[in-house]
Amino acid sequence: MASPLISVKNLKKVYQMGDTQVHALRDITLDINKGDYVAIMGASGSGKSTFMNIIGCLDKPTSGEYFLDSIDALKMNKNELAEFRNQKIGFIFQSFNILARTSAQENVELPLIYNNKVGAKERRERAFNALKSVGLAERANNMPNQLSGGQQQRVAIARALVNDPVVIMADEPTGNLDSRTSYEIMEIFRTLNEKGITIVMVTHEPDIAQFAADNIVFRDGSIISHEKVTNRKIPQEELKKLPAPETGDKK
Amino acid sequence: MKIINLIKIAYRSMSKNKLRSFLTMLGIIIGVASVIAMLAIGEGSKRNIQSSVASLGINTIMIMPGAITSGGVRLQAGTSNSLKIEDVDAIQTRCDLVQYVSPVVNKGVQVVAGNQNWSTAVYGVNLDYFDIRDMKVSVGEKFTEIDERTAAKVCVIGYTVDSNLFGGGVNPVGMTIRINSIPMRVIGMYDRKGQNAFGMDQDDGIIAPFSTVQKRMMSNNNLNSIYVSSKSDLVMNDAVDEISKLMRQRHKLAPSDDDDFTVRTQQDLANIFGAVSKIMTILLASIASISLIVGGIGIMNIMLVSVTERTREIGIRMAIGAKSRDVLIQFMIESIFISFIGGFIGILLGIGVSIIVSKFGGWPVTVTPTSIVIAFSFSAIIGIFFGWYPARKAANLNPIDALRYE
Ligand SMILES: Nc1ncnc2c1ncn2[C@@H]1O[C@H](COP(=O)(O)OP(=O)(O)OP(=O)(O)O)[C@@H](O)[C@H]1O
Ligand SMILES: [Mg+2]
Numbered sequence: 001m002a003s004p005l006i007s008v009k010n011l012k013k014v015y016q017m018g019d020t021q022v023h024a025l026r027d028i029t030l031d032i033n034k035g036d037y038v039a040i041m042g043a044s045g046s047g048k049s050t051f052m053n054i055i056g057c058l059d060k061p062t063s064g065e066y067f068l069d070s071i072d073a074l075k076m077n078k079n080e081l082a083e084f085r086n087q088k089i090g091f092i093f094q095s096f097n098i099l100a101r102t103s104a105q106e107n108v109e110l111p112l113i114y115n116n117k118v119g120a121k122e123r124r125e126r127a128f129n130a131l132k133s134v135g136l137a138e139r140a141n142n143m144p145n146q147l148s149g150g151q152q153q154r155v156a157i158a159r160a161l162v163n164d165p166v167v168i169m170a171d172e173p174t175g176n177l178d179s180r181t182s183y184e185i186m187e188i189f190r191t192l193n194e195k196g197i198t199i200v201m202v203t204h205e206p207d208i209a210q211f212a213a214d215n216i217v218f219r220d221g222s223i224i225s226h227e228k229v230t231n232r233k234i235p236q237e238e239l240k241k242l243p244a245p246e247t248g249d250k251k
Numbered sequence: 252m253k254i255i256n257l258i259k260i261a262y263r264s265m266s267k268n269k270l271r272s273f274l275t276m277l278g279i280i281i282g283v284a285s286v287i288a289m290l291a292i293g294e295g296s297k298r299n300i301q302s303s304v305a306s307l308g309i310n311t312i313m314i315m316p317g318a319i320t321s322g323g324v325r326l327q328a329g330t331s332n333s334l335k336i337e338d339v340d341a342i343q344t345r346c347d348l349v350q351y352v353s354p355v356v357n358k359g360v361q362v363v364a365g366n367q368n369w370s371t372a373v374y375g376v377n378l379d380y381f382d383i384r385d386m387k388v389s390v391g392e393k394f395t396e397i398d399e400r401t402a403a404k405v406c407v408i409g410y411t412v413d414s415n416l417f418g419g420g421v422n423p424v425g426m427t428i429r430i431n432s433i434p435m436r437v438i439g440m441y442d443r444k445g446q447n448a449f450g451m452d453q454d455d456g457i458i459a460p461f462s463t464v465q466k467r468m469m470s471n472n473n474l475n476s477i478y479v480s481s482k483s484d485l486v487m488n489d490a491v492d493e494i495s496k497l498m499r500q501r502h503k504l505a506p507s508d509d510d511d512f513t514v515r516t517q518q519d520l521a522n523i524f525g526a527v528s529k530i531m532t533i534l535l536a537s538i539a540s541i542s543l544i545v546g547g548i549g550i551m552n553i554m555l556v557s558v559t560e561r562t563r564e565i566g567i568r569m570a571i572g573a574k575s576r577d578v579l580i581q582f583m584i585e586s587i588f589i590s591f592i593g594g595f596i597g598i599l600l601g602i603g604v605s606i607i608v609s610k611f612g613g614w615p616v617t618v619t620p621t622s623i624v625i626a627f628s629f630s631a632i633i634g635i636f637f638g639w640y641p642a643r644k645a646a647n648l649n650p651i652d653a654l655r656y657e
Contacts, residue, residue, distance in 0.1 A: 058570060058651045079574045082650075086572025097567050097654070101267055113256050114572035159571070 003070050004031035005167060005198055006055055011064035013050050013221075024050040025061065026221040032200060034166070037193045039209040039229075040202045042218030048202045049171055051218070055200065056089055056169045057081045069166055086114050090160025092170035096152045098144050104131060104155045105140040111163040130158035134188055150181035157188055167198040174208055180242055186211045187235035211235060257577070261584040264557070272589060275553045278546025279593030279633070280600060283626045285539035287601025290622035292608060293532025295615035300521050300528065303447055310350075310484050311383055311517045312491060314338075314477040314498070318509045333502060333511040334474040336465075345497055348482050348490035351379035355476045356464050362457065364416040364428040371412050373430055373457045375464025376478070381441075383480045386458075391424035391439030394460050402462040406430070407439040411455040433467055435459065487516060540629065546593070547633035550586050554641035558582065565645050566653025579646035586638025587631065594630030598623055 013025040024047045032038055040048050053059040054066065057073050066073045069088060076084060090111075091097075098107045108127040112118045118126070131140050134154040144152055153173060160168050170189075174182035186208065193199050193213075201212060209215050210233040217225045265272040316333045339354045346352075356375040361368060380386070381393055394405050406428075408416075413423050423437045444453040465472065481490035491514050498512055558565070565578055602618050609616035
């Protein structure tokens, strides 16, 4: 069997807050294989974001091991990590985190700008294609303040996709969105996952977690359950169950 | 990340904050403009001195009573009574390298003609003086040797005196003027000479025979100075030595004594004045460059604000692959951009100010390429120097901290 895409062993994260220690992660051991679609659940403060930041190579654990795509992520320096993130990981955040006063197209181009192997022409094409794949082709030149929340999140997804990452990491991607828009985002995730892209997603909402293949539950910095979703939901069907939208400008 | 993209990013973030970028630039603009203008004024006055030295004739040597102290500053000028008419005679007969020599006695006087009056200076000299100073008399004529011997009450006036006493419209020759109540006949007017290196109007004066001024207006027989010209500018320094030796001998100075007179050439004076103007230029330019540094601090301040404001943007960029170096360069380019554009506008403004100063202030002003290069590289260095700290601060941010920043 091939080695797992994400492999963490005995991962610990302790925050020092003055005299007290906060054990955000206690001894996490977990493998995620290529093509998996994992939803991480858990109460607020249970360590989900801390975990995501570490496997997203944005933060370092206090102790433990972490291999991403068979590479030891904890041995890399800041610049190597930057390049690693650029090549391997697509991020999607709860608060979208796209650059203000920068067009959708340019936001999506951003990861490619930091990738020296991609020229200007290819960059523009790939960014446009990514936008097209999330249904925003005709919004390419809009500024973020001219886009709805759902559209902004789709720009963020396009940006996460554009550099062909091995894994997409989404921390509460639907946290700021209504149900309809959330399901639309889940539909995009489903198609991506079907193309073989690994997805790790944190969510608070149990119904959103039902779209994933696996559910992991955190409590107090530990994994308390890890199981397959038995009756997975399909976003398109859930969308049909919703009352018809009032306005037609959802594209 | 390619430089061209970084320049685009810098350009965009500046154009998002046009007013702020402009105000930041203003510090650099003012600094560069004032450095350019100050250097231009300094350079202009330097050239002015050089040209007026050439116009005075570089053969001219002046002997003044009193000694120089160290540092080249002549103290108590004119208070010493060491120069006498016999010195003039001795120089004339015994110095081989000297061509012309003239005693000079001068005095500030009140001149009256009809109901006009004017205060000016009268110079008692001999005929050689006209040759030494390269003065020509084309209206009327100079006085003669007979006038000198008889202490005749005649004089040659300058253009400024003429225009103040007679309005400049009539031929002054033949008129009588009263100099300190002594009636004197105007026999000529010397050609205009304009200002000298010190900004003094050389046409504001009256020239009369030495004996006339000495006997009728002075209370003692001391000379104010002796004007000499050497046979050529090549033997000038030798002539100076010759004169000094003779004077020491005549004044019976022991080898250990200091000179009780000062021998100066036009070149010496020009050099002193040039040195003074150089010091002034350096002083003014240093003051101007302080404003350049203040401008640089302005850049640093605004860049720090910008880094704080854009912490989240930095976090996003880092999360998706920006290296520290990319962030560093991005912010450096921004500050260099500001200082470069500011420097460029400053140069144009500086040249403009220089032209205005020379037009309206009557100052001679010359903008040299060197001063442009100096001002420009100064502003570039300031952009790099003051932009570096904020840029490094941005580059050293942790992606996770930057992303969490509210
Ligand atoms: N930078 C930090 N400094 C100190 N403590 C922190 C820091 N970040 C997180 N923590 C603590 O670590 C624990 C886990 O936080 P984390 O953000 O991972 O929770 P979470 O599961 O993502 O919660 P939520 O669902 O509310 O987003 C919490 O107790 C939190 O207070
Ligand atoms: Mg969280």
